[in-house]
Amino acid sequence: MSEATIPRRAFFHIAAAGAVATQIGCGRRPNTAGQRYEVATACESCPNKCSVIAVVEGGMIRKLNPNPRNPKSRGMLCARGNAGILQAYDPNRLKQPMIREGKRGEGKWRNASWEEAFDYAAGKLAAIKEKYGPQGVVWSSTESFAEIFFKNLGLAYGTPNIVRHPTLCLASVNLAYSMTFGTVPSFDLQNANYVIMAGANRFESFITPDTMDLIESTMNRKARLICLDPRFTVTAAKADTWFPIKPGTDMAFILAMLHVIIGEGRYDKAFLDTYSTGFDKLQAHVIQYTPEWAEKQTEIPASEIVRIAREFSDAAPRAVFYAGRRSSWYQNDFQMRRAQAILNAVVGNWDKQGGMVPNGKMPLGELLFLPWDDPQAPRVDELDKNFPLAAKGDGAYLKLRENVLAGTPYPVKGWMISKQDPFNALPDQSKTLRMMEQMDFIGVIDIQMSDTAWYADVVFPESTYLERTDPIEMLPGIWPAVVMRQQVIKPLHNTKPCLDIVQGLAKRLNLSQYFDYTIEQWNEAAAKEMPIEMPLEYLKKHGVYASPDPPRYGATLQPEHRFVTKSGKIELFSERLQEAGHDPLPVYHAPEQPPAGRFRLVLGRKAFFTHANNTTNPWLLDFQKENRLWMHPQSAKPTGIADGDLVEVTSSVGSVRLRVKVAEEIRPDCVHMLHGFGKRSPWLKRAGEGGADAAILETAWDRVSGNAALHETFVQVRKVGVPS
Amino acid sequence: MKLFTAFLTAASILGAATANPKGNDAKGRFYYKQTCKTCHTKGAKGGEVTPMSKTQAQWKLYFVKAKHNSGTEALLKVMPEEQLRDVQTFLVNHAVDSPQPETCGK
Numbered sequence: 001m002s003e004a005t006i007p008r009r010a011f012f013h014i015a016a017a018g019a020v021a022t023q024i025g026c027g028r029r030p031n032t033a034g035q036r037y038e039v040a041t042a043c044e045s046c047p048n049k050c051s052v053i054a055v056v057e058g059g060m061i062r063k064l065n066p067n068p069r070n071p072k073s074r075g076m077l078c079a080r081g082n083a084g085i086l087q088a089y090d091p092n093r094l095k096q097p098m099i100r101e102g103k104r105g106e107g108k109w110r111n112a113s114w115e116e117a118f119d120y121a122a123g124k125l126a127a128i129k130e131k132y133g134p135q136g137v138v139w140s141s142t143e144s145f146a147e148i149f150f151k152n153l154g155l156a157y158g159t160p161n162i163v164r165h166p167t168l169c170l171a172s173v174n175l176a177y178s179m180t181f182g183t184v185p186s187f188d189l190q191n192a193n194y195v196i197m198a199g200a201n202r203f204e205s206f207i208t209p210d211t212m213d214l215i216e217s218t219m220n221r222k223a224r225l226i227c228l229d230p231r232f233t234v235t236a237a238k239a240d241t242w243f244p245i246k247p248g249t250d251m252a253f254i255l256a257m258l259h260v261i262i263g264e265g266r267y268d269k270a271f272l273d274t275y276s277t278g279f280d281k282l283q284a285h286v287i288q289y290t291p292e293w294a295e296k297q298t299e300i301p302a303s304e305i306v307r308i309a310r311e312f313s314d315a316a317p318r319a320v321f322y323a324g325r326r327s328s329w330y331q332n333d334f335q336m337r338r339a340q341a342i343l344n345a346v347v348g349n350w351d352k353q354g355g356m357v358p359n360g361k362m363p364l365g366e367l368l369f370l371p372w373d374d375p376q377a378p379r380v381d382e383l384d385k386n387f388p389l390a391a392k393g394d395g396a397y398l399k400l401r402e403n404v405l406a407g408t409p410y411p412v413k414g415w416m417i418s419k420q421d422p423f424n425a426l427p428d429q430s431k432t433l434r435m436m437e438q439m440d441f442i443g444v445i446d447i448q449m450s451d452t453a454w455y456a457d458v459v460f461p462e463s464t465y466l467e468r469t470d471p472i473e474m475l476p477g478i479w480p481a482v483v484m485r486q487q488v489i490k491p492l493h494n495t496k497p498c499l500d501i502v503q504g505l506a507k508r509l510n511l512s513q514y515f516d517y518t519i520e521q522w523n524e525a526a527a528k529e530m531p532i533e534m535p536l537e538y539l540k541k542h543g544v545y546a547s548p549d550p551p552r553y554g555a556t557l558q559p560e561h562r563f564v565t566k567s568g569k570i571e572l573f574s575e576r577l578q579e580a581g582h583d584p585l586p587v588y589h590a591p592e593q594p595p596a597g598r599f600r601l602v603l604g605r606k607a608f609f610t611h612a613n614n615t616t617n618p619w620l621l622d623f624q625k626e627n628r629l630w631m632h633p634q635s636a637k638p639t640g641i642a643d644g645d646l647v648e649v650t651s652s653v654g655s656v657r658l659r660v661k662v663a664e665e666i667r668p669d670c671v672h673m674l675h676g677f678g679k680r681s682p683w684l685k686r687a688g689e690g691g692a693d694a695a696i697l698e699t700a701w702d703r704v705s706g707n708a709a710l711h712e713t714f715v716q717v718r719k720v721g722v723p724s
Numbered sequence: 725m726k727l728f729t730a731f732l733t734a735a736s737i738l739g740a741a742t743a744n745p746k747g748n749d750a751k752g753r754f755y756y757k758q759t760c761k762t763c764h765t766k767g768a769k770g771g772e773v774t775p776m777s778k779t780q781a782q783w784k785l786y787f788v789k790a791k792h793n794s795g796t797e798a799l800l801k802v803m804p805e806e807q808l809r810d811v812q813t814f815l816v817n818h819a820v821d822s823p824q825p826e827t828c829g830k
Binding site: 155164166174175178179366368369370371372373374389390391393394562564565566567568576 | 748749754820827
């Protein structure tokens with residue numbers, strides 16, 4: 001039977017045969033291995049951290065059910081959440097440590113014991129530290145409960161070069177809202193009456209409880225949904241109005257809305273007088289941005305912009321211009337998000353039901369230990385010089401890669417990577433490959449042999465989320481909660497959780513004093529400040545603790561409230577931006593347009609997959625087995641391209657081949673492909689067919705946040721074959 | 725005389741620290757949680773104090789004055805100079821008007 005077509009019923013037989021070593025996890029334990037029991041834990045199929053209840057029978061996980069106690073995920077578990085079982089039972093997952101023997105990427109590996117792998121990696125890391133200093137190693141990771149341990153190992157080692165995923169994700173949103181409100185709020189989609197989504201494709205790309213709230217709002221309560229997208233997405237199909245906006249011009253639309261709302265006196269004057277600063281400057285600034293001017297930029301009729309602006313302000317405060325999750329599109333992304341934030345502010349939707357709500361939090365303790373000395377060297381991405389307002393602890397990934405390749409301001413020869421696949425996450429694979437090739441050592445912690453792991457020196461197999469206990473964590477939100485991920489079954493293979501891997505390396509790097517605790521001690525200290533009796537026991541039983549009080553709105557709407565900004569007010573005009581040499585109010589610059597014969601490449605996601613993950617999961621692959629290039633018939637016809645043809649898509653940095661979907665659902669000046677396909681690693685042989693967007697995306701970033709700008713690539717499309 | 729010298733020493737050390745603290749933010753957080761939080765939590769005798777209780781300028785001024793317990797006690801009595809420098813760095817870096825962009829996760 002082909003691995004790519006494991007039916008669900010057959011899966012249980014295969015998995016049962018492979019689960020001989022499976023033992024009983026913690027949680028509600030049975031007396032014998034054959035009994036049925038349940039463990040309340042947290043999903044890790046995406047970053048949303050929904051609460052789930054794992055049903056174990058005969059020693060293996062039979063099903064994952066939603067845990068209704070979590071106010072965020074409620075009684076919901078998406079396709080990825082259900083299919084998460086296969087992470088544990090994937091026959092192609094990493095099962096023991098491995099050390100590279102052949103050339104980098106050649107695929108010659110030898111199995112190693114944990115001791116060998118730790119000794120080998122620690123030896124290499126110590127040698128790099130001796131020769132180049134601790135700054136000679138980059139430490140990169142993606143958000144997860146256990147990321148703290150991996151990051152702390154890098155800090156204890158002494159490197160300043162911790163680089164996290166936000167500049168490949170939503171750094172521009174976070175920075176723009178922080179610079180305006182002093183925090184990043186949630187959007188109360190459950191209670192909004194009017195929602196504008198620009199580029200965000202919440203009905204299709206990322207199905208989370210937010211999505212369900214939006215469905216509830218738009219379908220049952222008949223809230224209005226306005227969608228701006230160069231593609232006719234599922235969100236566009238469900239919207240009241242869809243505008244196929246010219247790519248890169250969203251800011252023009254928003255500024256023209258501000259022009260109308262302020263010009264017609266539709267803003268919330270009392271709110272702005274009390275809580276904001278810089279309105280006079282904003283008012284003068286947006287006079288130039290008329291709807292007629294914006295029509296020329298966006299190709300949306302001026303009359304429609306006026307209509308939307310009026311409807312939006314009429315619906316306020318239950319009206320939101322949604323910020324989106326992934327914001328890595330254009331080089332002006334930060335300023336576009338600032339314009340969004342300002343638009344939301346002027347209609348007074350702050351801290352109101354159906355508007356934008358500052359996230360509530362819950363108390364959580366921590367295990368205290370004396371930390372390490374500060375690194376002596378500056379960051380290799382020169383964050384202070386290039387992006388002085390960006391989050392210091394996250395770094396700027398693409399600038400970091402540029403500087404590492406250039407060897408400035410100093411050489412970097414080591415790369416430690418956890419739960420991340422830079423080969424697919426960063427644009428321009430040829431640059432990432434060159435960065436890897438110049439390393440003396442690459443160590444990867446992962447659950448599978450990702451494309452990045454394939455080029456590593458040592459691969460440390462991490463236990464899947466169903467086989468380990470992670471740090472408990474507080475999830476801020478409109479209704480905050482504390483969640484716990486606990487071991488459901490013992491590891492099926494010779495794998496370890498992140499903390500054990502970190503401790504193994506720390507011991508050999510003489511850094512054990514910073515990691516002298518167990519996960520149980522860590523969680524005990526964290527739970528100590530929770531406002532309930534026996535908090536850890538509660539979490540072990542229920543997996544989640546949510547505040548018994550329902551969400552409250554308006555806590556910050558007190559005239560004496562101080563926003564966490566320089567002025568203490570909502571900053572429509574930002575002095576801090578001005579001091580850093582950036583526009584203190586969003587200034588529109590028209591984006592470059594593709595020359596004749598080229599198309600703008602726009603990316604997208606499907607909720608079956610998380611970034612470049614899950615495309616090897618057979619249950620999820622059933623939904624979509626390949627990525628195709630969307631091309632408008634008007635663009636395809638002159639070059640003789642028909643639906644299903646194999647084409648070569650070429651940018652200035654590379655080419656990929658995939659089949660075409662000729663479709664009216666995209667603007668003629670754009671082409672589109674899904675992210676996450678076209679894997680190189682032979683271990684990912686079950687992955688869907690198609691092309692890797694990272695192979696053709698060019699390097700560009702947002703000027704303020706350093707966020708990757710992933711919609712700035714123009715491509716040519718050439719037919720190379722016909723359907724077989 | 726001894727008291728006066730001690731005051732001058734504290735003022736000059738902390739004054740210099742204010743101009744260019746060069747403390748360790750992470751260690752400052754540790755010392756703050758280990759020492760300051762024992763009294764400065766909600767309901768405790770010192771009342772709740774967090775980095776966000778003051779602006780950056782206010783925290784700097786606080787360490788120039790270097791007085792604790794409503795001005796009745798030298799800060800150096802609470803913890804040694806090096807630790808104070810770290811705590812100052814932590815409090816200033818995370819003051820209510822500090823540039824602390826939120827991040828994704830930790």
